[in-house]
Amino acid sequence: MAKGFYVSKLAAVFGILFCIAAVSTVIALAIVYAQEKANNNDLLNPSETTTTSGISSSSSSTTTPSDGPWHKYRLPKTLKPYHYDVRLRPVLQLNAQRLYAFHGISEVFFTCNEATSLVIIHSNKLNFTTTPTLRDSAGKPLSVSKVDIVLVTQYLVLHAVNPLEVGKNYSVYTEFDGELADDLAGFYRSEYVEDGETKRIATTQMAATDARKAFPCFDEPAMKATFNITIIHKRDYVALSNMNPIRHNNIIVDRDIWTETVFAKTVKMSTYLVAFVVSQFSSVGDPANSTNRAVRIWGRKKAIEDENQGEYALSITKPILDYFEEYYNTTYPLPKSDQVALPDFSAGAMENWGLITYRETALLFDPAVSSIGNKERVATVVAHELAHQWFGNLVTIRWWNDMWLNEGFASYVEYLGADKAEPSWNIKDLIVLNDVYRVMAVDALVSSHPLTSKEEEVNTPDEINQLFDAISYSKGASVIRMLSSFLSEEVFVKGLGTYLKTFEYDNTVYSDLWTHLQAAVDATSQSLDLPQPVANIMDTWVLQMGFPVVTIDTTTGLVTQKHFLLDSDSTVTRPSEFSYTWIVPMSYSKNASLGNYWLQTSTATVNEFQIHTNEWLLANINVTGYYRVNYDDGNWNKLIAQLEADHTNIPVINRAQIIDDAFNLARAKVVNTRRALDTTRYLWKDAEYMPWQAALSSLNFFKQMFDRSExxxxxxxxxxxxxxxxxxYFKNMTGNFTTRPESLTDHIHPNLRSAVYCTAVAHGGEAEWNFLWEKFVESDIAQESDKRRAALACSRETWILNRLLEYSLNTSKIRRQDAVSTINSVCSNVIGQSLGWDFVRAKWKTIVNELGGSTFSFRNILHQVTLRFSTDFDLQQLEQFKFDNQESGFGTAAQSLEQAIEKTKANIRWVNENKEMVLNWFKDAIKSENI
Known part of the structure; x- marks a missing residue:
C-alpha cells in the first residue's frame, strides 16, 4: 500500500526557494444502518452482542474477555478457510431509507483443525437477512443453538449443537445487506461529476481489516483461501475483480435486466487483497491473449478517452512488471493487471492482487498541466504496488506485527522499478531524502517503536492501522537498502528468489527472509566478510527502535556509537536486549580510497580512521547505512573547507549527508548550531538538487521556530x-524558464502553477480566493485540483482560512480523502497555524469519528498542527488537549500525539538555547558573504 499523502519534492523545493527568496511565508462518520429488504425476513439490528432471528442472546455489554474466545481479537486456530463463494449486488441509487446499499450472499468453506463447537468469523456492519447456516461438506445444514454478533471484536459466532470433527470440511452460508457508504473502507461508494452528471462507483479498500465489511470472512492475513467472486450490476456498468471475468449473464432483478459478471477462481490469497470495482469507467491497454497478460489503466471516461491521462501509467507498467519478474526470478502469477484511478480513496494506492486501486493523483498524468514531480509520483507508486504483487501478495506476512516487511520492501524496490521505467532520472538516490532522512526525524524520538514487535502486542484494528507509519515504510526501506548494500545486490536477489519460491501462496515471519539470505551468503563465492550471521546483524536493526550516531575521532582513530535521540535529555523507557548497540556496516573514504569496517561494539579503535593534517575522512558513503556520523572538530572543519574550496570532490549524496547530519546533530546538542549553519555557506555554487533539498529541509525547522520572531x-x-x-544558473539553463530540463532533479520546472497560485492568493483578497475556489471546484484533473486546493490555504485573511477549515469537513465541498491534507495546508501557513490548532481542538471528536477510521493520513494531523510549537504555553495546551480527549481517544493518531509532545519539549529547549546565536549568525553571514 502506498503512502496516503504526498508533496512533490520538486514543487516543494521551488516553493521554498521562491518564497524565502521573496522573504515571505508559504503557507468514522457516525454510521447509521438501515435495511433495503431483499425478502420478508426480520433483520438483525445488533447491540453490544446480539443473536439472530429470536435466538436468545448469550452475552451483554458487561461481558469480559475471559467469557469466551469471541472476546479475543485474534481468531482461534480451530478452523482454517480454503475457499469462498461471494455474490454481491451493489445498488447505486438511494433506497427507501435514503441510503445506498449492497446485497450479498456468501459461503465460506473451511477445515476443522481442532474439535470445537464454535464457528467464529469476522463480520462488521453487515445486516443478516436470514439466519446464517452451518453446513457439512455435503451441504447439509447442521444444528446451531444460537448465532451471535459481537460488535467489539467484530465477530459472527455460530454455536454448533454437535462439535465439529477434526479433519472434516464445513461451511457457513449467509445472506446479508450492507450500507454502501462513502467512508472509504470495505465495500464503499465513490462519486464524481462528468458532463454535469453525478456518477457513482462501488469499490473496495479491504486492508487492513475491512474485508469483513463486505462479506463474513476469516479476516487475517494468514487465513489464505481461493475466491469465486460474482458481481451483479446495471448493464451500463463494468465490474472488475482480482481475476478476469469468465462469463456475463443477463438476470432479472426487480423486473429489470441486470448483468451478472462471474470471475475466474482466484489463486490462494489473503482477504485484505480481495477487490472489486463497479463503475462506468473506460480503460486503455491491451486485453489478455495467448501470448501476454492484460495490462489496463482504468479511470473516468473523460480522463482516459479525451485527455489520455492513463497513457503514461500504461507505458511504464509493462517494463516495471518485466523488471520485477527478472528481479524476483518468478513469473507474474496472474493473467492480468488492472489498475484503477478512483476519485475517492483513503491511501495513496492499494496492491489488491490483479486489481490495484489508486488515488487519481497517483495514477493519472496529464502532460499539459502535470508537473515532473507529479510524473515521479505516478512512477514510484506504480512501481511500489507492482512490487507487492510478489512481495506481500504471493508471499504474505503471517500477522500485522511484521507489516514493515511488506511495506518497507516495496518502498525500497519502488526506486528500482521506477529507475527501470525512467533510467535518465537517477531516481534511486532520492531514497536518502525521501525515506532515510524522513524517517530518522521520527526514529530519533523515545516515542518511536521497533520495526517489528511480538504478535500479541498487535491485536485491535487501531493497533494494526497505527503500524502503517513512517517507521514501517521508510525505516523498513532504509534497512533493507542497507542489507542489500552490504550483501551485494546479486546475493540479496538470489536469497530473495529462493524465499519467494519456498513460501509462494503461503505466509512467513520476517526471520524466514534472513534464513534464505544467509543461505545465499553461504553459497556465494564472493568475499562478503560478514562479522556475524545475517539474522544477528539485522535483528539489531529490526528488534530495537532508533539508530546510532557514530562518532569518529580522526586524531586517535577512536570510534563510538550511541543511540541518537533528538532530545538528549529524554529518558528511554523501552528496554532493548541489545542495549541500543547496533552491528553497523561502515563505509568510508580517505585519500580518495574507499574502505569498509564493521562496528560491533559501543567503542573501538580503528587505525584506518586516523588522518594526517592535510586529509579529511568521510564515512557512510552514499548513505547506504542507517546511521548518522559525527567527527572531531578538526575533521568537521576540513570537510566544510573542502566544500567551500571544491565541493565536487565530495559525492553529491554525501554533500547532502554532511548538511543533514550536522543540523540534526545540532538539534540534539551533539555539535553546536553554528557548525550546522556553516555547512550551508558553500551552497551558492552548488546546483545539485540533493544538497539544496537537505539544506531546505533543515532550514525549514528554523522557519517553523522563528517565522514569528526577529x-x-x-x-x-x-x-x-x-x-x-x-x-x-537555471534561468540561463532553461532559456529564461522556457525549456523543460531533462533531469528529474533539476530544480526549477517551467510549470510554476503552485507558486503562482499561492502567491496570488496570499497577496489577494476574497475575490482572488473565490476565483481560485471556483477553478478548484470545476477542475477534473486531480493533480491540478490538489495544487489549487493547497494554494487556497495561502490566504492571509484569517476569516477565509477559517472558512476553508470548515469546508474541510464538508464532503460536498472537499472530498473526505482530502480533509486532513486541507487542514494541514492551513496549518503550514504561519497565519493559519493557530487557527488550525483551535479548529482541531474544537472539532476533535468530529474529526476522529469522520476521518479516524477512513483516512490513512489521519495519523499525521497532530504532527502538522503542532510543527511550530516551541513555548511552554504550547506544551501546556497540547497536554491539556491530551487530557480533555482521553475519553474519545486518538485512534491511529495516538502515537503521533506522543511524538508531538516530545518534539515540543525538544523545540522549547532548542529555541531557548539557540535563538540569540542563530540571529547573530545570520546577521554576520549577510555581512560577510560576497557572492
Missing part, C-alpha cells in the same frame, strides 16, 4: 543571497 528577517536575506546565483 530571526526571520535576517534568515530570509541570507537565503536570498544564497539562492540568487542558483536562480540565475
Amino acid at each position: 530571526v526571520y528577517g535576517p534568515m530570509g536575506k541570507y537565503m536570498k543571497q544564497q539562492v540568487r546565483p542558483l536562480f540565475e
